[in-house]
Amino acid sequence: MSEKLIIFDTTLRDGEQSPGASMTKDEKVRIAKSLERMRVDIIEAGFPIASVGDFEAVQAVANAVTDSRICGLARALDNDIDRAGEALKGANASRIHTFIATSPIHMKMKLRMEPDQVIENAVKAVKRARRYTDDVEFSPEDAGRSDPDFLCRILEAVIDAGANTLNIPDTVGYNLPHQFGQLIFDLRERIPNADKAVFSVHCHNDLGLAVANSLSAVLNGARQVECTINGLGERAGNAALEEIVMAVRTRQDMFNVDTNIDTTQILAASRLVSGVTGFVVQPNKAIVGANAFAHEAGIHQDGVLKSRETYEIMRAEDVGWNANRMVLGKHSGRNAFRSRLEELGIEFDSETDLNATFRRFKELADKKHEIFDEDLQALVSDTNTLENERICLISLKVCSETGETPFATVTLSVDDEESQVEMEGGGPVDAAFRAIEQIVKSGTELQLYSVNNITSGTDSQGEVNVRLEKGGRIVSGQGADTDIVIASAKAYINALNKILVPVDRAHPQV
Numbered sequence: 380m381s382e383k384l385i386i387f388d389t390t391l392r393d394g395e396q397s398p399g400a401s402m403t404k405d406e407k408v409r410i411a412k413s414l415e416r417m418r419v420d421i422i423e424a425g426f427p428i429a430s431v432g433d434f435e436a437v438q439a440v441a442n443a444v445t446d447s448r449i450c451g452l453a454r455a456l457d458n459d460i461d462r463a464g465e466a467l468k469g470a471n472a473s474r475i476h477t478f479i480a481t482s483p484i485h486m487k488m489k490l491r492m493e494p495d496q497v498i499e500n501a502v503k504a505v506k507r508a509r510r511y512t513d514d515v516e517f518s519p520e521d522a523g524r525s526d527p528d529f530l531c532r533i534l535e536a537v538i539d540a541g542a543n544t545l546n547i548p549d550t551v552g553y554n555l556p557h558q559f560g561q562l563i564f565d566l567r568e569r570i571p572n573a574d575k576a577v578f579s580v581h582c583h584n585d586l587g588l589a590v591a592n593s594l595s596a597v598l599n600g601a602r603q604v605e606c607t608i609n610g611l612g613e614r615a616g617n618a619a620l621e622e623i624v625m626a627v628r629t630r631q632d633m634f635n636v637d638t639n640i641d642t643t644q645i646l647a648a649s650r651l652v653s654g655v656t657g658f659v660v661q662p663n664k665a666i667v668g669a670n671a672f673a674h675e676a677g678i679h680q681d682g683v684l685k686s687r688e689t690y691e692i693m694r695a696e697d698v699g700w701n702a703n704r705m706v707l708g709k710h711s712g713r714n715a716f717r718s719r720l721e722e723l724g725i726e727f728d729s730e731t732d733l734n735a736t737f738r739r740f741k742e743l744a745d746k747k748h749e750i751f752d753e754d755l756q757a758l759v760s761d762t763n764t765l766e767n768e769r770i771c772l773i774s775l776k777v778c779s780e781t782g783e784t785p786f787a788t789v790t791l792s793v794d795d796e797e798s799q800v801e802m803e804g805g806g807p808v809d810a811a812f813r814a815i816e817q818i819v820k821s822g823t824e825l826q827l828y829s830v831n832n833i834t835s836g837t838d839s840q841g842e843v844n845v846r847l848e849k850g851g852r853i854v855s856g857q858g859a860d861t862d863i864v865i866a867s868a869k870a871y872i873n874a875l876n877k878i879l880v881p882v883d884r885a886h887p888q889v
């Protein structure tokens with residue numbers, strides 16, 4: 380009988396800390412619902428003290444999800460913990476995750492605290508968190524570069540104070556698998572009350588070792604892994620949920636653990652996170668990349684046809700490939716539309732919003748006969764206007780002809796005032812972007828532009844991602860349409876609307 384490995388997903392918290400990956404409240408709820416469908420044990424929904432928006436998003440996720448435990452992050456500070464406790468009030472099951480840095484460099488340079496003060500603050504924080512929930516997790520930040528003797532002292536003290544999960548982060552992705560596994564083994568051996576807590580790990584991918592380090596920790600007794608969909612996260616990201624789950628499941632001969640995850644939901648969650656954040660999944664990405672199960676070389680195809688195990692160690696359908704079914708079409712009614720969206724965790728605040736999205740669905744169904752879940756997700760993302768949206772696309776006309784310079788005529792409404800501009804460009808997208816910038820004068824720099832088809836076929840919607848930078852702030856925008864020039868304009872305007880709204884948001888680790 381294998382033991383349970385707890386899957387703690389932090390896409391909505393650490394994943395969202397990637398520059399340009401910030402999500403709206405509604406997007407977070409949609410992702411949380413998809414994680415719940417996947418049977419993720421714990422969803423870290425955000426850092427409630429960071430901003431009013433973060434607080435409300437954690438609150439909304441706590442109210443919307445019933446089957447997964449909802450966690451909020453808090454530094455070892457009274458206000459952080461109180462705010463997390465408040466945001467989690469509506470949750471069926473809640474957890475507060477509190478942390479403080481323990482490596483010499485972080486204690487000295489960042490916290491400017493003596494080690495004994497750090498222990499004192501950690502104990503105080505855990506006790507305060509226990510006033511709100513009996514499920515408290517403690518992390519010694521930068522544990523991977525901390526003194527193991529000091530880790531033993533602080534972890535013993537926080538267990539006594541009431542922490543029931545001890546999360547060991549390799550915050551800067553510095554550890555090697557054998558070393559990190561040994562650290563977990565030693566901590567479990569040396570801490571006298573270690574049996575009163577679950578050991579968890581949280582690995583960053585700076586050396587490309589986040590998954591390897593997490594799995595080495597599991598082999599050495601860790602029973603919770605913190606991870607994100609598609610490995611989203613700060614810098615090089617966090618350990619990828621899909622890789623951890625499938626490694627443990629595929630190599631049952633090595634791991635005496637298994638997860639509760641419904642793996643058939645993995646691909647849908649991956650696509651949703653990628654669509655919402657604009658972080659495209661590379662084709663050769665394990666499990667969820669477009670080529671992960673594609674057998675290009677003839678010899679492989681021949682082998683797979685004779686016996687799939689010759690080259691396949693997992694079945695594509697087990698992680699949700701080939702589950703792409705046509706869900707709705709031109710003749711689908713409003714009720715079928717609403718109920719499919721509800722199954723996807725998408726609800727509407729009002730009948731007016733539902734009707735507007737339904738109208739868009741009908742327009743799409745006229746152009747594209749088969750509508751898949753991915754189309755619906757893109758449609759909803761596209762229809763959901765941001766709060767304080769200042770720029771709206773009224774119309775776009777482009778002209779592109781062999782031997783001629785393309786041009787675009789764009790009409791925008793900016794702060795309710797309409798303007799029209801015509802511009803030439805290297806291509807129709809370039810012309811459209813120049814025209815938009817001519818009206819908005821944002822002074823932003825385009826860092827990334829990418830187009831992907833949402834489903835297959837030339838009638839597929841194109842999903843465009845645009846990343847803009849201004850004064851060190853990075854935002855990404857998304858747009859979808861069967862016409863990729865229109866999708867591009869929508870994505871650009873979506874990013875501009877985000878960058879024009881000032882944000883005042885604390886980062887937990889700064």
Ligand code: KIV
Nearest residue numbers: 478518520521548550
């Ligand atoms: O990487 C890290 O150390 C973190 C902590 C807050 C757990 O994200």
Ligand code: ZN
Nearest residue numbers: 393550581583
């Ligand atoms: Zn982290």
